[in-house]
Amino acid sequence: MEIREILAHNLKTYRRAQGLSQEELAHRAGIDRTYISSLERCVYAAGIDVVDSLAKVLGVEASDLLKRPERGASRRRS
Amino acid sequence: MEIREILAHNLKTYRRAQGLSQEELAHRAGIDRTYISSLERCVYAAGIDVVDSLAKVLGVEASDLLKRPERGASRRRS
């Protein structure tokens, strides 16, 4: 799994957990709207400083955004 | 503490733990020697793909390179 994909996944997950839209997140992090969209679609390899500012808005550590998701336990059993 | 400094610190620490010179690390990661030097001196905010390739050579996760160092327990008592 590519590092961009990991970031994209975590970004999307944490963002939704906070109930934020891409626009809201972009605004609060002082980053362009369309760039967030690009990151979640793995268009760019973000710089660590934007990872850091995104992490701050999302209330997590920068390193958390680069952690590969858990192997087994993703799906919620209905 | 700035994210660049964290990366610089961890990079240096892990590199030395592996007994690698900047040149060796650079060579193995397919990156220029002087660029490693720049990163360890906080000249740039590296991209996550660079962080990832460095992490692979150092045998750690990309997220480990962005983890802020432990508060207390760094200095070894002589």
Next chain:
DNA sequence: ATGTGACTTTCAGTCCGTG
């Protein structure tokens, strides 16, 4: 074996828009 300045090229990141 590393720091640093000067340099060129690539791409991250912005800003405008559309569907």
Next chain:
DNA sequence: ACACGGACTGAAAGTCACA
């Protein structure tokens, strides 16, 4: 609220010579 495109700018990516 999001995907996606074009055009642009500045910083990162990459190279070299010298201390």
